[in-house]
Amino acid sequence: MxxxxxxxxxxxxxxxxxxxxxxxxxxxxxxxxxxxxxxxxxxxxxxxxxxxxxxxxxxxxxxxxxxxxxxxSGRSPLEALSIGVPMKDTDIALRCNIVTISEEDIPFEERTIIDHSSGEISTEDCAVLLEAIRKELETDFYKFYVGTSYRHCLIWDKGEVVELTPPHDVLTQAIGKYLPEDAVLREMMEKSYHILVNHPINIERKKKGLNPANCCWFWGAGTKPMxxxxxxxxxxxxxxxxxxxxxxxxxxxxxxxxxxxxxxxxxxxxxxxxxxxxxxxxxxxxxxxxxxxxxxxxxxxxxxxxxxxxxxxxxxxxxxxxxxxxxxxxxxxxxxxxxxxxxxxxxxxxxxxxxxxxxxxxxxxxxxxxxxxxxxxxxxxxxxxxxxxxxxxxxxxxxx
Known part of the structure; x- marks a missing residue:
């Protein structure tokens, strides 16, 4: 059977x-x-x-x-298992979506999420974008790992399970009140926009009428699953x-x-x-x-x-x-x-x-x-x- x-x-x-x-x-x-x-x-x-x-x-x-x-024990730790991330008991895993946010000349917190999947961007293109993020933002305490399409992983050494909002719950809304209270996570999200907004891949995507993958969005924090x-x-x-x-x-x-x-x-x-x-x-x-x-x-x-x-x-x-x-x-x-x-x-x-x-x-x-x-x-x-x-x-x- x-x-x-x-x-x-x-x-x-x-x-x-x-x-x-x-x-x-x-x-x-x-x-x-x-x-x-x-x-x-x-x-x-x-x-x-x-x-x-x-x-x-x-x-x-x-x-x-x-x-x-x-x-x-959280969504992201399960995804971390899938991509072979060696989680320690003290690690916190977070989902790192690469999303599309609006690009008006306004404060970061007033921008809106247009597309939680960045037009279903390919894994190959998004891996290049995540590498640009890694070069600028990765430290001994924050490590980025490539997943699939727009879905990636951030491991926070000796972190904490903080309350974070899924990006698909924020579509078309101003992001300010949904940004992390944790200052480092919040700063990394804002910095990621400035790293990605004029990246060659996103310039080319916009020329083709595709949504740019221009910002990291962290959510789904959790501990090592059992x-x-x-x-x-x-x-x-x-x-x-x-x-x-x-x-x-x-x-x-x-x-x-x-x-x-x-x-x-x-x-x-x-x-x-x-x-x-x-x-x-x-x-x-x-x-x-x-x-x-x-x-x-x-x-x-x-x-x-x-x-x-x-x-x-x-x-x-x-x-x-x-x-x-x-x-x-x-x-x-x-x-x-x-x-x-x-x-x-x-x-x-x-x-x-x-x-x-x-x-x-x-x-x-x-x-x-x-x-x-x-x-x-x-x-x-x-x-x-x-x-x-x-x-x-x-x-x-x-x-x-």
Whole structure:
């Protein structure tokens, strides 16, 4: 028996007037999900524990069976694990996003964040920009490490877990009241703007009509994580397929395998086919019992506030992941249990995460059930199945 989770990050949403008051998930053309939904259990699950922020960190820990109230020590430390940062017990890891802020001739604190992802800048270009930051700002106490695309890491030796705001929560707002209270972090953010604003890469990006990657934004501070082994915890040998350092970091911390897929970048046009093939190889050839396929694009499109592109991201997940995945498993005669769900909603209206419950679909190739529900938020809620503790959901997947 093989077990698979296909997670559309931020895929859940609110009804949108331009979609006929449907959510993107309900509106999207998803023939594979439509077919599976008639043979699956459809329900709702609450992935964010009460009192915790609705981040992809806490939510994905829940979906993987780790209670965030026990295991969560911050987002950035998980990402640090992914990129091989040797954290000491006294280190604090912070996410270092390279974002786009406005370039008017006004005080730094009056500027606004235009784009939290700098136009989904490539890792190659952003690594050059981060090297410019490193040359000017790195010290014995503050070390920068390259991650993926706009997502990077700062390690603060003998630092402290300070309260910091995610940049996607500050979009279009003046940044002043969201800047760190810590004077050094605040100064580094302002200095980073002056280092990057006229960097040749950004001059060229602006000539092409692309958003410049012109400022560091620190957030997600935390301490070295301690996760139990996924295999010892579940009895299943697991593989992570994701472009995102956070998810790869969770997998490293949990002792899972991590598949590196060329061209997988977390954007709308990521290498869906490569990720699907990596997942199939894991379960059909390499002896893995469980694979977690993480698709970042719906979340990114929600942060961008693009209804159309979020619908497209969901359709790509259906056609470029679920279709070839289920076709190959069925063709091979492999018995499998498949779960499809988001980690949290990222409504395009507000362009950030919420803590609302999300819909899940659970299909068993051996025992297809008969369902009257389609897979979307409203019908999953109407079906009446509700799992209140997200970290218990994976036990439901592993039931025989």
């Amino acid at each position: 093989k077990y698979i989770i296909v997670l559309g990050d931020g895929m859940a949403d609110e009804p949108i007037e331009s979609l006929g008051n449907k959510t993107p998930l309900a509106y999207a053309n998803t023939p594979v999900m439509d077919r599976l939904s008639k043979k699956s259990e459809i329900g709702m699950v609450h992935t964010i524990p009460e009192g915790m922020s609705p981040g992809s960190d806490t939510a994905n820990l829940s979906v993987l069976g780790y209670d965030p109230k026990i295991y969560y 996760l139990d082994s996924f295999e010892e915890k579940t009895g299943k040998k697991g593989m992570m397929v994701s472009a995102v350092d956070l998810l790869k970091g969770i997998a490293v911390g949990a002792g899972m395998g991590v598949s590196i897929v060329e061209g997988a970048n977390g954007g709308l046009h990521t290498n869906y086919e490569g990720k699907t093939q990596a997942a199939l190889k894991a379960v059909l050839e390499d002896g893995y019992d469980f694979v977690y396929i993480h698709i970042e694009a719906p979340d990114e499109m929600g942060h961008q506030g693009s209804t159309e592109r979020k619908v497209t991201a969901i359709e790509y997940l259906d056609q470029k992941v679920l279709k070839p995945l289920t076709h190959k498993l069925d063709e091979e005669g492999t018995e499998y249990r498949l779960m499809v769900l988001p980690d949290h909603p990222t409504p395009v209206r507000i362009r950030t995460h919420t803590s609302d419950s999300v819909p899940y679909l659970l299909y068993d190739s051996r025992r297809p059930c008969s369902s009257n529900w389609n897979y979307n938020e409203a019908e999953a809620k109407a079906g009446g199945i509700y799992i209140s503790k997200g970290h218990e959901l994976i036990n439901h997947l592993f039931e025989q």
